[in-house]
Amino acid sequence: MxxxxDHWVDRSHTDSVKWHKYRDKDVIPLWVADTDFTSPPCVISALQARVAEGVFGYGFAPPALISLVVARLRERYDWTIKPEWIVWLPGLVCGLNLAVRTCTTPEERSILPSPLYPPFMQAALSEGRRYLAVPAQNVDNRWVTDFKTCESSLEGNEKLLMLCNPYNPGGTVYRREELQAQLDFAQRHDLFVCSDEIHCDLILEPGCEHIPFASLNEDAAQRSITLMSPSKTFNLAGLGASMAIIPNDRLRHKFAHTARGIVPHVNVLAYVAATAAYAEGDSWLQAQLEYLRGNRDLAFARINAMPGLTLLPMEGTYLGWIDASAAELDSPYRFFLAAGVGLSDGRDFGNPQFVRINLGCQRALLEKALDRMAAALAAR
Incomplete structure (x- = not known):
């Protein structure tokens, strides 16, 4: 098939958060992380069939979906899990908050790389908590965080290491030795590890592979909470089907108890979409990856040719992290917004001299946005 x-779906006057932000304005929205691609036909067909039933009562995770997840992780990532390790969630962000509340008290800290997807910081600050941010560095054109550099800043009350692989923003896909260094750090300081791996299927660079943190060894598994979802992979974010995979029985029970009465169950349509995507969506996924590689290569060439901008190679995700510090702009976000391009403000991620660009859109729209950015910089 x-x-x-390149098929265009006009989302400008729908309930799309991404497009509503700049409704009735001449601004191209390349910010929040959903794509403008039509979801896989198998997902749409499955949803249409389920809607035709006409009853939407409470549901549970279908055994077929659980089997698909177990098989997928074994076949794609060489990670063997047990079905009972899965805790289903209506979104990954609530998983971040549950991980913080499960693994730390208000007097204890989390450790995380910076910059980072903003909900990490928001979760780490819940109920008066604090966190230690460890700057990512450009190492051989890859954004990498060496947690050893923060050891002199530790207070002894750190309990949780929060990771993001592939890295958002920046697109780094961690190598095995880098994951092992993260595990060594967690072992030295007796830390739990929450690993956000929501972009694990979106590996763009040939030769790179996603390695789940928990798959390193049994110690990594027993101290870990792994967050995954089909949402970014198949553009299902608005449906809300995510999972926490927690091998440690005690940790998993505490996580589930923390969610009780606060986090709602996953809705039945989300389960239907996830099942269809995992069962029949991989040919669509491969085609999407090829298209995203084309968008990435276009953005990489164009942005690095613009004065004052630098975009490092993206190994995974569809989210580019643009360094605009050499352009000497008061606010890169506001500058490009005035030019008609709505990017994510780097201030929210931890560095106001950066902006994040979402490349998950039709190529013609991306080209138009890049033209506007180049013209604005040339006209200064």
Whole structure:
């Protein structure tokens, strides 16, 4: 089957958060992390069939979905899990908050890389908690955090290491030795590890592979909470089907208890979409990856040719992290917004001299946005 990722769906006057932000304005929205691609046909067909039943009562995770997840992790990532390790969630962000509340008290700290997807910091600050941010560095054109550099800043009350792989923002796909260094750090300081791996299926660079942190060894598994979802992979974010995979029985029970009465169950349509995507969506996924590689290569060439901007190679995700510090702009976000391009403000991620760009859109729209950015910089 041929999939057309150039097909345009007008979301400008729908309930799309991404497009509503700049409704009735001449601004191209390349910010929040959903794509403008039509979801896989198998997902749409499965949802249409389920809607035709006409009853939407409480549901549970279908055994077929659980089997698909177990098989997928074994076949794609060489990670063997047990079905009972899975805790289903209506979104990954609530998983971040549950991980913080499960693994720390208000008097204890989390450790996380910086910059980082803003909900990490928001979760780490819940109920008066604090966190230690460890700057990522450009190492051989990859954004990498060496947690050894923060050891002199530790207070002894750190309990949770929060990771993001592939890295958002920046697109780094961690190598095994880098994950092992993260595990060594967690072992030295007796830390739990929450690893956000929501972009694990979106590996763009040939030769790179996603390695789940928990798959390193039994110690890594027993101290870990791994967050995954089909949402970014298959553009299902608005449906809300995510999972926490927690091998440690005691940790998993505490996590589930923390969610009780606060976090709602996953809705039945989300389960239907996830099942269809995992069962029949991989040919669509491969076509999407090829299209995203084309967008990435276009953005990399164009942005690095613009004065004052630098975009490091993206190994995974569809989210580019643009360094605008050499352009000497008061606010890169506001500058490009005035030019008609709505990017994510780096201030929210931890560095106001950066902006994040979402490349999950039709190529013609991306080209138009890049043209606007180049013209604005040339006209200064």
């Amino acid at each position: 041929t999939f057309n990722f």
